[in-house]
Amino acid sequence: MTLRPDLQVIASHVAPSSRVLDIGCGDGALMMALREKDCDVRGIEIDGDCVERCVSQGLSVVQGDADRDLGDYPDKGFDYTILSQTLQTAERPDRMLDELLRVGTRAFVSFPNFAHWRTRAALMFGGRMPVTRSIPVSWYETQNIHHVTIKDFRELAEAKGAKIVRDWYFAGEKPVSRAGANARAEFAVFELAR
Amino acid sequence: MNARSQTLTLPAPLPLDGGGELARVEVAYETYGELNEDRSNAILLCHALTGDQYVASPHPITGKPGWWERMVGPGKPIDTDRFFVICANVIGSCMGSTGPASESSDGSPYAMRFPVITIRDMVRAHVGLLDALGIETLHAVVGGSMGGMQALSLAANWPERAERVLVIASTSRHSAQNIAFHELGRQAIMADPRWHKGDYYGSETPDNGLAVARMAAHITYLSEEALTEKFGRNLQDREAKSFGFDADFQVESYLRYQGSGFTQRFDANSYLYITRAMDYFDLAEEHGGRLADAFAGTTARFCLVSFDSDWLYPTSESRHVVHALNAAGAPVSFVELSAPHGHDSFLLDVPALDRVIGGFLG
Numbered sequence: 001m002t003l004r005p006d007l008q009v010i011a012s013h014v015a016p017s018s019r020v021l022d023i024g025c026g027d028g029a030l031m032m033a034l035r036e037k038d039c040d041v042r043g044i045e046i047d048g049d050c051v052e053r054c055v056s057q058g059l060s061v062v063q064g065d066a067d068r069d070l071g072d073y074p075d076k077g078f079d080y081t082i083l084s085q086t087l088q089t090a091e092r093p094d095r096m097l098d099e100l101l102r103v104g105t106r107a108f109v110s111f112p113n114f115a116h117w118r119t120r121a122a123l124m125f126g127g128r129m130p131v132t133r134s135i136p137v138s139w140y141e142t143q144n145i146h147h148v149t150i151k152d153f154r155e156l157a158e159a160k161g162a163k164i165v166r167d168w169y170f171a172g173e174k175p176v177s178r179a180g181a182n183a184r185a186e187f188a189v190f191e192l193a194r
Numbered sequence: 195m196n197a198r199s200q201t202l203t204l205p206a207p208l209p210l211d212g213g214g215e216l217a218r219v220e221v222a223y224e225t226y227g228e229l230n231e232d233r234s235n236a237i238l239l240c241h242a243l244t245g246d247q248y249v250a251s252p253h254p255i256t257g258k259p260g261w262w263e264r265m266v267g268p269g270k271p272i273d274t275d276r277f278f279v280i281c282a283n284v285i286g287s288c289m290g291s292t293g294p295a296s297e298s299s300d301g302s303p304y305a306m307r308f309p310v311i312t313i314r315d316m317v318r319a320h321v322g323l324l325d326a327l328g329i330e331t332l333h334a335v336v337g338g339s340m341g342g343m344q345a346l347s348l349a350a351n352w353p354e355r356a357e358r359v360l361v362i363a364s365t366s367r368h369s370a371q372n373i374a375f376h377e378l379g380r381q382a383i384m385a386d387p388r389w390h391k392g393d394y395y396g397s398e399t400p401d402n403g404l405a406v407a408r409m410a411a412h413i414t415y416l417s418e419e420a421l422t423e424k425f426g427r428n429l430q431d432r433e434a435k436s437f438g439f440d441a442d443f444q445v446e447s448y449l450r451y452q453g454s455g456f457t458q459r460f461d462a463n464s465y466l467y468i469t470r471a472m473d474y475f476d477l478a479e480e481h482g483g484r485l486a487d488a489f490a491g492t493t494a495r496f497c498l499v500s501f502d503s504d505w506l507y508p509t510s511e512s513r514h515v516v517h518a519l520n521a522a523g524a525p526v527s528f529v530e531l532s533a534p535h536g537h538d539s540f541l542l543d544v545p546a547l548d549r550v551i552g553g554f555l556g
Contacts, residue, residue: 042525051529052546055497056553060525062516072517 003029006084006110006189009168013108013191014039018079021103023066024086028054031061042078044069067091070099078104085187087111087153088144097160101194106165110189115149115182116171133172134186150182157192166191197251198225201290204322208285211312217299221323222290223247223282226266227274229329236329237272237555238320238356239281240337240344243411243468244460246289249281250274255459261541264548271552277333282323284316284344286467291319294463295395305463306392313340313475317347321355334358334555338540339507340468343475346515349496350477350488360554362499362547363540365511366485366518367476372506375414376469379407383462392463404462405453412452417503417536421445478518485518496526497554499547501539503532527554 003011011033014020018039022031025043027050034041043061045051054061062069066083067090081104083096088111090096100107112134113119122130129139135147148156150169157164169176169185176185201222207215224247229236239249241261250266252259266272266279283291286308294308324332335356337345342364349359365372386403388394413421425445429435432442441447478485496519500512509530519526531546533539540547 040525048530048532051527052531052550055527055529056549058553058556060495060527062520062526062528063530064513064516064528069517072520074521074523077523 003033004084005170005173006168006187007033009189010082010084010108010110011037013166014080014082019077020080020082021073021078022082022084023070023100024083024089025054025059025061026050028057028059028061030082030084031059032057035059066096070096070103073103075102076105080104080106080108082108084108084110085112088146088148090146093146093148094156094160097156097162097192101160101162101192105193107162107192108189109153109192110187111148111153112144112187113150113169113182113185114147115151116186117183118186120183132186150185150188153188153190157190162192162194164190165193196226199223199247199251200225202323202326204319205326208315208319208322210309210315212310212315214309216285216292216309216311216315218292219285219319219322220290220292220296221282221285221319223280223323224249224251225281226250226279227277229278229327233329234331234333235276236278236280236324236327236332238324238332238335238348239266239272239279240320240335240341241281241284242337242339242341243472244408244456244465245341246287247281247283248289249279253459256455264543265551271548272336272555273552277555280323280327280329282320284468285319286311286316286464286471288461288464293461294392294467295461303395305395308463308467310470310474311467312471313343314347314351314480316471317344317351320344320348321352324355330355332356332358334360336360336362336551336555337364338362339364339537340472342507343472343477346477346488347475349492349494350481353489353492353494356494358554358556359494359496360499360551361496361512361515363501363504363507363512363537364498365475365507366478366488366515367511368473369511373473375410375506376473378410380466380469382406382410383466386462389462392466394462399457400462401454401457404457404460404465405450407462407465408456408460409449409453412449414506415536415538417505417534419503420535420538423534424448485515486521489519489522489524492522492524494524495554496524497550498526498528499540499550500528500530501533501535501537501544502530503534504537504539506537 051063169181250260342361383403386400389400430447481488500509
């Protein structure tokens with residue numbers, strides 16, 4: 001099975017045998033990959049069908065809403081917390097970031113970059129909320145309630161006292177360098193610590 | 195399927211939560227499949243309030259199929275080709291394990307002299323059975339409804355005895371509403387003139403009271419949607435209302451049938467004792483008031499399943515347990531499955547449940 005590029009980056013940078021919490025784990029693809037690395041992986045997922053698929057593959061996944069349920073997890077209960085393509089759906093991304101670094105020693109966060117040139121162009125020239133490859137759904141049916149750019153995220157991390165340990169940028173499957181990433185990257189992956 | 199029915203007499207008196215002990219305890223059980231050489235493939239299945247050990251073989255009184263035939267058997271989610279499945283009748287019940295109908299030391303039935311027991315007492319008897327079978331660690335303990343309470347109790351009190359704990363449509367404590375419904379049933383039994391303060395063995399049994407108790411409980415096992423879909427306001431075998439108190443509506447007739455069928459296979463005093471045990475169940479209270487402490491240091495993997503139409507043990511009850519397990523750092527899965535049948539969904543055809551159980555048991 002091939003992983004989405006952001007998940008691939010995360011999977012390859014999680015240390016073997018770590019304790020990992022995958023928040024919004026979907027169908028468990030990343031969890032399966034991390035299990036191969038001997039990690040103790042737990043997941044939270046809101047969609048019941050996804051949870052059922054995970055559990056029937058033997059994964060430990062709890063059906064729940066990350067906005068509410070993260071509070072039940074103990075401080076530093078995990079080596080890593082992972083939030084892939086979910087930050088923009090959080091009720092309060094700032095509080096979510098705090099929770100990520102409370103529950104985990106390190107956190108991986110990936111999200112679609114709203115400052116990508118194609119998004120900017122769609123808004124500037126089309127005058128409409130963009131529908132692009134990385135933000136593929138119309139404004140009225142998207143789960144994304146807080147669109148965020150790479151620049152915004154860096155500022156939020158700084159405001160929250162979170163240190164960016166590593167960062168990766170992608171346009172489609174292709175890596176993009178840090179320089180100019182805010183305009184050129186469709187999505188970003190950050191590894192954070194406090 | 196190759197089922198073996200046996201009865202074990204526990205080698206020592208059973209200490210009870212309520213104080214004192216119960217002498218000469220018998221535990222009636224069935225097994226399916228074969229225990230492997232290193233005794234690592236055993237699954238203990240815990241039955242619900244009015245269930246019994248006949249999980250996948252015909253009931254000796256009613257002749258009906260076992261209560262979880264669809265789940266337990268060769269190639270089924272609880273696969274008896276791979277697992278050695280044990281299902282024991284709980285103490286206090288009436289299908290062979292020691293209960294109020296059993297003979298006491300003076301040769302007459304205990305009746306109401308039977309001590310009040312708890313869920314943990316039931317599990318203590320099960321653990322005695324596991325000891326006798328030489329099973330140190332279960333591959334899994336599995337239970338729905340009251341069986342789920344037993345599974346949780348085993349995990350909390352004998353944490354080294356099960357590697358996996360599967361709890362379906364259950365709770366860590368009985369709510370006021372749960373207790374209220376049980377009290378309704380108990381009062382119906384005790385109000386039956388044939389109950390005679392429990393001393394009815396050898397004479398007429400309090401069937402009317404027990405049937406009413408069963409009818410009330412049965413309503414809590416279904417959902418409004420299931421009742422409406424099955425019966426609506428349809429009339430039973432008649433064109434018009436009788437303007438009397440016969441079973442005009444199909445739903446009335448159904449409940450009467452359920453109630454009277456139940457009296458043939460269940461002892462009224464057992465119903466009193468087992469409902470009491472469930473009402474007393476509060477796993478947090480047993481562990482200093484904090485549910486997470488009940489699971490401190492557990493190494494078992496947990497899976498909880500609830501059903502969206504279950505209002506007897508709603509999803510919030512399962513979530514409460516999941517939160518405690520998270521706080522204790524235990525590996526836990528939880529899923530709320532969609533099913534129309536209410537609490538009874540765990541006994542009925544819900545393919546997603548089969549997948550979850552099969553996957554979790556590995």
